[in-house]
Amino acid sequence: MSDLPDLHSATIDAIVGNAGRATLPFQRLHREDRHATAFWFNELVGTTGEGEAVRQYLVTASEPARVENAEFTLRPELCAPAMSAEKLLMTDFAGGWIHLDGLGVAVMPTAGLHAHGVRKGWRWTTDEITDGIAAEEEDVAGLGEKPVAAYVLGHDVGAGDGAREQAVVVGGVARTGSGGVRWVGDLPRGCVGAPVFISAPVGGNSFKLVCAGVVLPGDDHHPIATFDRIRTALRALAPDATPARGAAGPDTRPREPKRRWWRRRG
16 A cells, blocks of 8 residues: 555644744735735854854745735734734835845845834744755755645635635646746645745655745746755855845854654554
8 A cells, every 4th residue: 555645644744843833924914915925934054062053034935025015914823922813014015025036035034023022022933944944956956847746835815704824735846848846736825935845755654854945926837946046045145235124143042953854654
C-alpha cells in the first residue's frame, strides 16, 4: 500500500505546527479588494555562541502591497496577552515595503510592528519561516516539469462575510518551459503572497519540509518566487540599501534553530 497519504497528512501537520502563526491576511483599508496574505520570515545573518542573529521581515507579493492604506486581520493566537480578533490599520502602507527587483516580492522590516505592540501593551507571538526551512538552490533545482505535491498556507476570503480564515490549499508546483516555477491548481482569492511548501522523503520514516517560495498573482497559473532568489535579493539589501521606515538591525537575541526534519505519523 502506498505511504503517500501518510506523507500528505504529516506534511500538513508539519506546516500548521511549524508555520501556523506565521501568516497575516490583509486588504485595502475599508475596501473589499486587494486581498492577500503576508508571512513572517527570519533571515539568518550570522551565528554566535549565544544563538542566531536574524533580520525579520514580513513577506508578500508586490502587487497587493502597492496600496496607500491597508488593514491586517489579527488572530488572538498572534498576540500576548491574547486579544479578540481585530484589525491593525496601516496608513502609508505602500511606503513600508521594499520591492525586490525582478521577483514580484515585497518585504517589510518588522520593527514598526513590534513597536506598535509595545505601545498597545502586547507582544507578537508569531511563528516565522526560517532559513532552515526556506528553499536552497538545490531544493529548487530538484523541481521538474512534472508537478509535485505542494501546499499554500494562506487566508481565503469567506463567501458572504469576507472572513479571512487560514487554509492549507493543496495543489502542486512544477517548472515552466522558461525555467521558472509555477503553482498547479486553483488558488482561492486572498492567498496571493502566501508561502508555498513542499516535502520530500529523506529515507526511513522521515521527510524534509521546504518553503519553496511566495505565490504571486497570475491568470491561469500563478508564478512562484522561489526562496533561493529571495534570499539572494535580501542579502543584497544590507548594508548598502536604504531600508523602509522603521527597519531594524539584526536581532541578536539567542534563538533555537527550528527543526527541518520530521517523522511521518504512524
